[in-house]
Amino acid sequence: MPQEYDYIIVGAGSAGCVLANRLTENGKHSVLLLEAGGTDRRPWVQVPIGYSKTFFDAAVNWKYTTEADPGINGKTAYWPRGKVLGGSSSINAMVYIRGQREDYDGWTAKGLAGWGFNDVLPYFKKSEDNIRGADAYHGRGGPLAVSDIGEEVHPLTRAFVQAGVEAGVPRNDDFNGASQEGIGLYQLNIRKGIRSNSSNAFLRPAMRRPNLHLVTGAHTTRILIENGRAVGVIYRKGELHEARAGREVILAAGAINSPQLLQLSGIGSPALLRRHGIAIKVDLPAVGRNLMDHLYVSYIWRANRKTLNDSFRSNWFKAMAGLRYLTTRRGPLSISINQGGAFVRTRPGLDRPNMQLYFVPMSFGADSSADAELLNFHDFPGFIMSASPCRPTSRGELEIRSADPFAPPKITPNYLSTEADVEDMLEGVAFLRRLAAAPALASAIVEEVTPGPRVTAREDIVHDCRDRANTTFHPISTCTMGVDPRTSVVDARLRVHGIAGLRVVDASVMPDMISGNTNAPTIMIAEKGADLILADAMRAKS
Template identity: 45%
Template sequence: MKTSFDYIIIGAGSAGCVLADKLSADGRHSVLLLESGPSDDRFWIRAPIGYGMSFYDRNVNWRFSTMPEPGLDGRKIYWPRGRVLGGSSSINALVYHRGVAADYDDWAAAGNPGWDYQSVKPVFDAFEQMVDAKDKVKNADGKLTVSDPSSSLHPMKDDFFAMCEQSQTPFDRTPSQSGEGISSYLITTRNGKRCSSAVAFLHPALKRKNLTVMTNIDAERILFQGKRASAVLCRYKGAQITFSANREIILSAGAVKSPQLLQVSGIGPGKVLRAAGVTVKIDHPHVGMNMQDHLGINYYFKANKPTLNNVLGRWSGRIMAGIKYVLRRSGPLSLSVNQIGGLVKTDPSLAVADAQIYANPVSYQIKFHNERPLLKPDAFPGFILGFNSCRPASTGTITITSEKASTPPHILGNYMTHQKDIDDVVKMARFIAKLQNTPAIQQILSAAPNTPLDAMSDDDIITDFKERCGTIFHPSCTCRMGTSIENSVVNSDLKVHDVDGLRVVDASVFPNITSANINAPTIMVAHKAAESILAETS
């Protein structure tokens, strides 16, 4: 077995698959891609609606959980993260959204030149292959297929757009991959199948002789020669094996595993490392700190007209949907459950959107230890209106408690510990109340809303939110980029401060969380990183 490579990438997720493709493309460099999970060749990964089946599947999912959250009355929050080729892009809800320009302008303003929106926009434009509702392709050379499913959405979309018009909420029936307004959500599908980062970038590269991909292999720690990252110690088929890197080791293991691997390797806050029994190589205070995530809630409604519950909630409906999917790659199994939504301002005077809205023609109530998949929604016709704050102020931590990478780290979201986030919940709940009070929504209700927002005080709204909220699955910023070790983990080239031969390339490097879903910006980050890496070899 070959054990020496130019580049070693740890993690075959949204970013790692891009890096494996880009760094191996010209054949000059040998590349090793390590993935803890299995192949993505599974029906419920390829079928878009299958993410409901992957939500608790330990075979492809890390199934993390936070510590008791002080801001949520001690509740633990379930954190699904992908452990499979494609990472979380193989098990997510497929929504594709860049966020708003201000997200990236803030990255640049934090001391990271080249990360403003005008600089990153051409990167997005290059890898996105946009397919509109009539199957017309824009940028055929783009590898990531992003589809407009608006022509296939449930008829309830018309009620949701009428809701927007009546509430004077900006909307457009033609979706966009960035900016503000309600529309149908773009999704990462190709011909009715999930187009994960693995499908888009890794699979076409697998035939290259200079790319080696290993699955079901666990990186245990990074080894150093002085301050240079030189090798990765792994466990494979029950035995330890060491792979050496001639040029660089790149951590693309995600916002949980990347900081964890740095910490077990001796790079992290000294106090945390010593408490876990790890020898401190570099006291790196921000590794695992500054975690940001989107926290949201759903409000449930019973409808007097058919919703997706009427299809997916019955054996006959599921069978017909399955046949339609197998024969034509169409129907509800080819879509995301998130059909309508986008970024809005709860107050028109705001400079940028502060809330992300979801309007889904299905209702389901997922709770930890209740493994009810999306293919078994509520027994009655129902739908959901939900929200999350775009830019939360509370920050959390990822910290090890053991020198072993196999021991899950402590995850503390610190959700709702900043007053801004508490205030945002009230504003956004009041915004949902405005939406549900429109004639468009009132006329399709068969019962009063499950949560009577109009009759609730601010304290009632906050109490309800704390009892029922959950992550929107966007952890980021735990190895954020910045100007020095005093304020960040990596520099604007994503090199770890005060370490040679080591970069972090995934959502953990975000200086601040973007306003919408994070898969799009994570893939963009990987493309920019690859350009930077290759520029140093020319």
């Protein structure tokens, strides 16, 4: 017999855990939460520096690979995505960034009422437990921990910040405050040395409620649609199971799996669906389109003083760091590899920052295969600075390869396919060299290792950028929000166009790229999405 619930949520990731918490808070609704992966109670998920260990771990990671892309010299890109409770918030680098006010005000300019910065700020604050306390821009007492690096910051990271000030970049101690522009230290989703992912923050407190039912290892294969309404799902856990939703089916499976599931269920481009023998339920050509992602390019320098390379290459240091972490939850294992950052304008005439910078007080090489370890520390003291354009204009697409729900989809990013994106990247890496020439960093540098001082001609820098550019793991917009069903997938209330009882609430609905990391905005979308769902339920009842 089918299981029956008020709401079925597909995906217990960054958004799904928030939805599960908020939709069960009042005790009035029964919720089924389906997650294809397993538990996040794994040491390398919970320990912040364990990011490097989960990067290629199939036990917690979908390990997607894109199509060969001309924009990155014909290479494929490896896309890790969380297949575990907490989703990608369980395997990311934990940088807490919301984006710029103009990002959200741009959404309302597209006709999406209720998504301007002043509309979404209360939801950011609602989710947040910021160690600095509550103010006009921050919340205290919410589920999601936001912490400072504190005394664990490496001295070279402070040199990076000073170099930025010397280069004319304003110091900014709060990228999520009144203004994003400037250089400073990142805040991180960490609490007392433990990753504050969506599972720890939102799901665990809700698990005690009798109206929430979680099923892990449950791969959703199809949405059930009857008479123009989503009424449930089919999922595999050992065998096939059917679950029915009295109110709504909510997709929170992320920018890859949400559009994939829509297409498998007959919602998408008719030509694509016919090609794979899938009956057309709703003609929505925008499903899987409008794919956006942040790229970055890293430059590596050899330093004349110790970096974390020297530390982590020492077995004695690793043993002591492990002991310190076990006894105090502090030390280098308790923070992210990304310590410093900046949001800068790379040319005159811009009205806001167009470039995000990352500073890592270590350097490493990564094999391009998905079976390699992420961090192979160099045998010299080194550090990394990376440039990532905030709002790329290149657009890709995602589509199913067949009607097989277990086959990974075809991902085509179309990286660096516009001249504007190429120019932004060129300006970004030039800015890195400008910072390296500032006294605070120049005094610490022996030489530029990668790409090296001989790479100076424009055509050589472009080739190098295309050759070494990599994803920052921020795919969005494959179920984009909009007012026109021909160019979007969901409306401003996150309801799928043309079908009742079905919403998408995750990073895939963002109508434009956020200027920065996308996890905090995804959690905000889920906070607001939960309010929309509950308000519509109340309206239907009355």
